[in-house]
Amino acid sequence: xxxxxxxxxxxxxxxxxxxxxxxxxxxxxxxxxxxxxxxxxxxxxxxxxxxxxxxxxxxxxxxxxxxxxxxxxxxxxxxxxxxxxxxxxxxxxxxxxxxxxxxxxxxxxxxxxxxxxxxxxxxxxxxxxxxxxxxxxxxxxxxxxxxxxxxxxxxxxxxxxxxxxxxxx
Numbered sequence: 001x002x003x004x005x006x007x008x009x010x011x012x013x014x015x016x017x018x019x020x021x022x023x024x025x026x027x028x029x030x031x032x033x034x035x036x037x038x039x040x041x042x043x044x045x046x047x048x049x050x051x052x053x054x055x056x057x058x059x060x061x062x063x064x065x066x067x068x069x070x071x072x073x074x075x076x077x078x079x080x081x082x083x084x085x086x087x088x089x090x091x092x093x094x095x096x097x098x099x100x101x102x103x104x105x106x107x108x109x110x111x112x113x114x115x116x117x118x119x120x121x122x123x124x125x126x127x128x129x130x131x132x133x134x135x136x137x138x139x140x141x142x143x144x145x146x147x148x149x150x151x152x153x154x155x156x157x158x159x160x161x162x163x164x165x166x167x168x169x
Contacts, residue, residue, distance in 0.1 A: 004055040035062040088140035101136040
């Protein structure tokens with residue numbers, strides 16, 4: 001059994017059996033992929049088995065440290081544990097208390113983006129997002145629809161700014 005499989009099996013058992021963490025498998029996989037610089041274990045390359053051997057000692061320590069936090073806080077979402085999450089192709093900083101964008105919200109953004117793409121691009125479209133939280137919806141729409149201008153209103157500027165800064169030209 002290769003090193004990565006041993007590592008994930010150990011942590012899966014530890015989180016599931018010992019700590020009662022729900023979604024332990026997904027958590028172990030996301031954390032392990034994260035320390036390897038990937039979004040998931042399966043986007044390494046077509047030869048996944050070869051890549052599974054590449055979990056360094058440093059990466060094991062990083063992953064173990066994050067998984068120990070999860071073990072101590074079983075209800076902590078993996079998004080807060082990793083402090084980032086992808087939403088419609090935009091990488092977002094995830095810090096409490098900002099809400100984690102839901103898959104249903106991603107579907108809504110895709111529907112809106114598809115609708116906006118049918119509108120002629122003669123002039124910019126102005127949309128208003130009220131209570132933007134992490135800024136996920138505005139950033140996703142702005143990245144997929146270049147003709148969109150989105151002024152925001154927000155309560156916690158600090159939380160929103162984590163995500164705005166990387167996207168300001």
